[in-house]
Amino acid sequence: xxxLEWLAQRGMGALAEKMEIKFIEFTIERAVATxxxxxxxxxxxxxxxGAYVVLGESLGSMAANLHAGPGRLAVGVDINATxxxxxxxxxxTGVCTPIHLGRSVAVHEIAVSDDQGRRxxxxxxxxxxxxxxxx
Numbered sequence: 001x002x003x004l005e006w007l008a009q010r011g012m013g014a015l016a017e018k019m020e021i022k023f024i025e026f027t028i029e030r031a032v033a034t035x036x037x038x039x040x041x042x043x044x045x046x047x048x049x050g051a052y053v054v055l056g057e058s059l060g061s062m063a064a065n066l067h068a069g070p071g072r073l074a075v076g077v078d079i080n081a082t083x084x085x086x087x088x089x090x091x092x093t094g095v096c097t098p099i100h101l102g103r104s105v106a107v108h109e110i111a112v113s114d115d116q117g118r119r120x121x122x123x124x125x126x127x128x129x130x131x132x133x134x135x
Contacts, residue, residue: 001039003027003066004023004026004030004111005061006066006108007023007026007066012058012062013058015054015058016054016058018062018116019035019039019040019051019054019055020035020036020039020040020101021033021034021035021054021055021058022034022035023059023062026029026062026063026066027066028063028066028067028098028101028110030075030095030096030097031045031059031062031063031066031095031096032059032094032095032096033055033058033059033093033094033096034091034092034093034094035051035054035055035091035092036090036091036129037087037088037089037090037091037092037128038089039134041088045088045092046086046087046088046097047086047087047088047092047120049083049121050093052081052083052092052112052120052121052123053079053081053123055092055094055110055112055123056068056079056081056094056096056110056112056121056123056125057076057123057125059094059096059108059110060076060079060096060108060110060123060125061074061075061076061125061127063096063098063106063108064106064108064125064127065089065127067098067101067105067106067129068129071131071132072129072130072131072132073129073131073132074106074126074127074129075127075128075130076126076127076128076129077126077127077128078125079123079124079125079126080123080124081121081122081123081124082121082122083120083121084119084120084121084122085118085119085120085121086120087114087115087120089115090114090115092112092113092114092115092120093112093113094110094111094112095111095125096108096109096110097109097125102129103129104128104129104130105126105127105128105129106126106127106129107124107125107126107127108124108125108127109122109123109124110123110124110125112120
């Protein structure tokens with residue numbers, strides 16, 4: 001099973017689906033997803049800062065879970081974002097790359113850019129990796 005097939009089988013969760021996040025590349029080394037600006041804005045028409053964070057957490061958490069492997073689970077323990085530009089239309093693209101991939105901790109950086117390739121937000125997420133809870 002390819003990583004994208006694994007992701008499709010697992011699902012991204014209701015929030016990512018509601019925000020129309022679409023994964024277009026998904027490996028341990030690099031994950032890429034898009035999200036429309038429309039429908040994810042704050043009252044003055046700018047992409048909501050929290051929407052950038054949802055995109056970043058969706059990318060980073062799913063990448064950490066792929067790294068964790070079967071029988072293990074990655075859960076977010078820290079996330080931060082610095083917004084440097086505002087997107088007002090089109091789509092934004094998040095590119096997630098690992099900073100650290102360990103046995104118990106994974107750290108990823110997500111660069112989110114607008115349609116013109118200008119960086120709008122930089123997100124860093126730390127996930128703790130643990131054994132999947134017994135049912």
